[in-house]
Structure formats: structure tokens, C-alpha cells
Amino acid sequence: MTPLSTPDLHALVEGVYADLAPFRGEGAVADYIPQLARVDPQSFGLAVATTGGDVITAGDALAPFSIQSVSKVFTLALALGKWGDGLWKRVGREPSGTAFNSIVQLEQEKGIPRNPFINAGAIVVTDSLLAGHQPREALGEILRFLHFLADDESIVVDQAVARSEQATGFRNQALANYMRAFGNLHHPVDLTLGVYFHQCAIAMSCAQLAKAGLFLANAGRLITGGSVVSRERARRINALMLTCGHYDASGDFAYRVGLPGKSGVGGGILAIVPGQAAIAVWSPGLNANGNSALGTRALELLAQRTGWSVFGG
């Protein structure tokens, strides 16, 4: 993939923002977590953090939003660090072809979720981080990891969003209880879900999220030099993002954008350009699959104009 000069990339990011800004408000803001429905549907931000050290932003790129399922990338990296391949006994690595909160495969597949990015899989991943820890410590570990990756200690949990999901997360409670019945949840449901709801309620801006995801574009290393995960693990997390990061729309995202990506119902998407950059977009309106409608379009346009794709130059 061709490295772009900083001014070229600036112009491309500005251009994508300007071309799509008239469509702000597209899609439907998630309201099954009532607090998420309070966000301004016109919000639209873009940030590109490059392995060369630039952070290029447009629109609302510095405004914090609820990262929701994008958090699952970071908890997966932590859980693989803790359990290595042992994690794969509890969660699979196949696309589910079902919605993010679906329960149907769990019965046929004996409480082993298809992958770590659907809710059931992410709940298992979070449960694995609780081993030997109190919920507060597990959440602290997740937050410290994000502070370290983004080099920014101001990242916090939006407590109103966490409370809102805690009060209404009946489907996640069903998923967690169901997996507990199969012995694939090792802690009391309310403890595991307490951590899960809080990790989803972490608020970050596009700029912070792009910086935090950059290790996945940089062979598992911080651009300042420290190692986060091995090169092989970074590749594998990217592979899972590509195949499973957008639930039953993962195929469509790969076709349209051609990059590993992870979405969240807060309207954020983190996409990885191996060797080049991490991109974060945010627009709260979702498409029918629960992925940011305008965010996906922004990534599609940016990938087209930069020539960035994991499928060839």
C-alpha cells in the first residue's frame, strides 16, 4: 500500500468530510440503550492516526462518544495476553452471520459463542478478564490499557450510559445466563455484565480511538517503540475484525471498505490499514445491521481515495 504524504492525507480526510457532511443524520440512533438516544444525530467525526506519527482530524473528531462494541477489540487483546490460545476453548473464530445480540447459535453450539465480537463472545472475553480480580480491578485494567495505548489518561467511563445499559440490558442478561448454564461463564452474571456494560460505556473521541488502535497497524507495537502484542497476534486480531467486526454485515464491510474494522452501536468504527494507519469514524445514525451508516460510507470513500485495502494495491 502506498504511503501518502501528510498534506495529501490531510486533503483527502478533509475532502471525505466535506463531501459527506451534507448527509449527517443518516440512519437511526440506537435507542435500546436509552442514554445513547440522547446524542446529537448530526455528529460526524473522522480521525486518521498514521504509523508516521500524524493524527489528522475532521469534524467532531475530538468529541467523546460511547465506544460500545469497539471496546471488544481491546478486551480481546487483553484476554489473549492473559490466556493465549486457551481463550479459543471458550469462544470461536467464525463469523456468525447473525445479529450482534443473537442467541440462536448458542443452543446448538453448547454455549460457545461463534466469535469474540458478537455480544455473547465479548461477554465471555470479559468474564475471562475477571479471573482472580474484582470487577473494579478488571475495569481498571481495561481503562489503563486504553490510557497506555492512546497515551491519554483522560479517557473515562460515561457512568450515565453504563447505568442506562445496566437497567435495560435484558438480552445481554439472557445471553450471559444461558452461557452460565453451559458452564462457559465462570463468574456471577451480574459481575461479568457489570464490567461488560462499563467497558462498552467508555467514552473516547475519534482521535483517541485511532491512536489507541494504531498498534494493530504497526505490527503490534506502539509507534514510540513499546510492544503491545506480537506481530502474529496483531495480524490475527485484524483477521477477526475483518471477518467478524461488523456482525452479519462483515462481508459487506469487507467488500465496500476492504479493511479490518470494528463497529459499535454508539456509531463509532475503528478500521486498520496495516503498515499505514488506524482510522476512527463516528456518526451515531446506524444502518439496519447496527453499524454506523455514514461512518461506513466515510471509510468506503476514504479507502477508495487513498487506495488503502488489504486486498491489493
Ligand SMILES: NC(=O)CC[C@H](N)C(=O)O
Ligand atoms: N454492537 C454494540 O455496540 C453492542 C454493545 C452494547 N453495549 C450491547 O451489548 O448491546
